[in-house]
Amino acid sequence: PSVIGCHAALLAMKSGRPVKMVYDRLEDMAATTKRHPSRTRHRTAVSKDGRLLGGEIEFAIDGGAYVTLSPVVLSRGTIHAAGPYNWPNLRIRAKAVATNCPPHGAFRGFGAPQSIFGLERHMDLIAKTVGITPEELRRRNFLEPGGATATGQLIKDPIDLNGMLTRALEESGYHAKRAEFVKTNPTSPIKRGIGFATFMHGAGFTGSGERRLNSLVAIEVDDEGSPEILVSSTEFGQGTNTILCQVAAQTLHIPYKNVRIAQPDTHRVPNSGPTVASRTAMIVGKLVEDASHNLLTCMRTSGLLEETYTPEQFCHAALAYKQKHGELRATARYQAPGDIFWDDDKYRGDAYPAYAWAVYVAEVEVDTRTYMTEVKNFWALQEVGKVLNPVLAKGQVEGGVAQGIGYAIYEKCVWKDGVMANNQMTNYIMPTSADLPPIHVLFEEVPSIHGPFGAKGIGELPMDGPAPAILNAIEEATGVCFNHCPLLPEDIFDKLANPTSISADSSQLQPAVAGPVFSGTTS
Template sequence: MEAPQIGRSVHRKEGRAKVTGQALYVDDVAPAGLLHGVTVRSPTARGIIKGIHFHPTVDWDEFTIVTAADIPGVNRVKLILDDQPYLASDVVNHPEEPVLLIAHRDRARAEDARRRVTIDIEPLPAVFTIDDALARREIIWGEDNTFKRYRVNKGDVDAALAAAEIVVEGEYETGAQEQLYIEPNGMLAIADRAHGVTVWGSMQCPYYIHTALAALFGIPAQRIRVVQMETGGGFGGKEEYPSIIAGHTALLAWKSGRPVKMIYGRVEDMASTTKRHPSRTRHRTAVDRDGRLRAMDIDFIIDGGAYCTLSPVVLSRGTIHAAGPYSCPNVRVTGRAVATSAPPHGAFRGFGAPQSIFALERHMDRVAAAAGLSPEEFRRRNFISSGETLAVGQTIREPVNMPALLDRALALSHYREKRERFARENARGGKSRKGIGLASFMHGAGFTGSGEVHLRSLITVEVSREGAVRVLAASTEIGQGTNTIFSQIAADALGIDCDDIEVARPDTLDVPNSGPTVASRTCMVVGKLVETAARGIRHTLVDSGYLSVLYDREHFRAACERYVDAFGALRATSQYQPPSGVTWDDEQYVGDAYGTYAWAVYVAEVTVDLTTWETRVDDFVAVQEVGKVINPTLATGQIEGGVAQGIGWALYEDVVWREGRMANAQMTNYIMPTSMDLPSIRVYFEEVPYPNGPAGAKGIGELPMDGAAPAIFNAVADATGAHPTHLPLTPERLMSAMETIGA
């Protein structure tokens, strides 16, 4: 038997290909006869298409041109409400909406031709803010500009607020955030009536694309093939939008009869594809003189952009996380996703939770102050414990020890000593101020509510006669470590080495649908299926008498050979079954919102420059409980990367909107953290095994996006005495926050 692989920092499976430049991303392949596709987009936020003009100096016969009229099937992206067209035909509903596709063998000629098409649009009034959407002077979607509403209700909030000794109100806003994967979106397609449609590309969710293409072309699903190429980052940004790019590329291939590649430039990718939903959250919180929460009244609104896309599920996660890891007898959360005339906002690491958690954790510091308590003592008095119930009615069954996470985070960051010292030093004056702040939070792993039950994810493990093991799943490696952790999980379940496991490239021709690579579900949910199927193989070999209970690699290979010779094939399939006792009621919106949660306390230390109003993060401590850690190096990398994105979201990453269009869609003026901007990010794990995860693991990917922004804002408040509420906290915003307190 091999030594356990789980818990070791096994090297990344595809690491060698990545560090040598051999890994193939979609733009690295170019089949013979290739055409390059480009997209002509709406110049206007909203209006009626009156005509499309092709500049007469171009010989258009050289180009393949696709409009909505060329679509063989349904011109709607299949997702939730199917309200978004692949190509606008009569009206446009946001800037950059795709209208027309062009392909040519010379990429530069295709690019030039794009600029020589004019779309005439008669403008209609548009809606650019959450307030305007709510005001309903202009109805741009449905009856009331609202994609989805949720209401969570526990106890009697109105009575508790009326009886309260202390009530604290606050309003918080977050801006859009660009995922900014370093590899822009791209697809390659070959398609014709005889062979069906095949696409290769950069993606998180092969089967989302598979389903979407079948509807777009109106052909049977078995004639669609989707293959993931090496993917240069996703963070949610390659969850739903790649279905559109795959569709466009395949439409051009279908019409031209040639392979077509479509690679987005950076500006096009930033301006046209999804971003994190902007949000506004209002809190009214009642607390008693002992600093115990009595009521939380939360109004959470996200801006979904022009089409529904994933907004209902983003809203759901944000709504459920809005009341945080606290025990409160009376909670009301009203969640709404509204329509504006911006490109649709979509999935981005955290999926609504970072927005509502930012508001809550900034607000909790203000409630603590009103109750006369320190931020840490106030939280300690209100943390949820095992056996208590969240606002959605979920009773926490697993052990949870938020006070222990808090103590460890405070000790590692020297929080108390620094808080006192900074207060003394700040009082002496000078050109900068220092502060330290914290956030405590949780993040649910897996799809929300009944999502996993509906997905019914499937994976297969197959073993060759030579004992080579392949894991077949549609779960994608996008940098987070899917290939490596699946290998570790399968290796331990089979008692062999990681190097003897191959994780198949996601190709819908080969792999079953293990669901999308989203929602912190790959390790916990799909990894558990890998563990179950691999154990099934081992039991099969042992039960058939070919393998003894203790064995080595050679015994394993011999057993596989004998089994395959006798029975023809050795494979096991595993399908998701909800853990016993986990239930969710979609109608009432109550129950076990997630199988389990990861728990965390983050501490940020900052310096604010009083001349420039720049904020710098000097130190960052991230303490979390994520169940068993499968691969410490990969897990640490997940946390560090998520914290870095959180720091960017908090301080630097400001999407500037002009009439629904991103005005700074370049890396030159949309600023993400560089190696010079980040503090040491110090990561610590508590490991409490979760019985329903593989080897006890929970989800991890989204959690670190939740805590950095509120911890930083609370540290800035500690440093300056200001009450910053609007994210990102650019120098301009901090300066105006300081002016409101008369500093």
């Protein structure tokens, strides 16, 4: 739910007139929801050779003064807290707490970036404690096909995390750079490091969410013989309109330019659900594919369209159908796969229809004179089912990595007495294009039966990995462990000046802290 939308709706109800609310920048930064601050605590048992034996994870998020989406943010964060690893024994406790801050709400990643940050930092600490490399620790604990996630969901897709890790490390020159930095760092004020994170992100609503939503899409042919897609999905720059038109055009075997998509006016379009949760391409796209097939079936059973046809023949057949029957329209409603089961009470079963998987590698420089961190290079490898549009997919990843860099080392909300103290662009710092490194985007494809032509959702995945990869690289560069983000120059100064100090952030969940905090114990 949208706080601003509720305010506008109340005013519209009271006035009986349409209402439009426009915040200026100060109002926007002061009153709109932000990502939930969090604290994650890990306690892990590991064998001498680095295999996970058991773990206890405590995950807490700051919900603010009243509830918006904290329960579902907490849910996704909890499910992703175990990561892409095999845990023989695991207990996760999670809670949302109320604080004297404006309510926190939905932000790209929806709880997963917070818990994944804690886990991936903890994995590097385990490797150091056991005396093996971060790479080897992960290889010994990766989930494999036939294995089960923390909720008991069986991994059915032939995902190869070991192969993905190998490719990402080779593409980035990880081993050579790591060896080089060990030699050059002791005599240089510029400390260089390289680190990585391995993770996954579930596409679609958690558990029974898609079944309850019961999404519906429609395709109807206009008076010119062109199909028009009717969905409630909203285009805000991510490429929804392009992808859905592309899916319909490819299914109908007609040119992309012949397909249109209606504006998502709820007076006209069916409810295909909100544009959230990495669900549009996979869930709504699959329904568009199904509706397109239904449209073809309707035309063929009428005897007006052959099995093979040209775009012109499709148009003529569609117009002939409309002339005879008055309307040519097909729909598709979400049908939950028969092999997906979820227990909302016990939190057991298939949390998501499909997961996208990723390995992100960050190369950083830390200047020990200015305490500034610069990300010099970034490699993002993800398995996304099927890449429907390479340009849009690459743009999604680049945008997510840019946001993730801001999340890791720039963007900090400072709260004082429940009010945002740094609510201007002069003191709330966001990375610009000048601050971003070359981002090398790589894809692997393992088609999923749950998406159109095998595609999975990737909208949120790129937000999850940058922060832990960057902080793992910073620790490699400086030799000092940091347990929170955003990691600002003053934080690095404080820790390098007193390496044995423990941040107060690790002991309690503080509303003044913008990002995730974690503490860990390995035995």
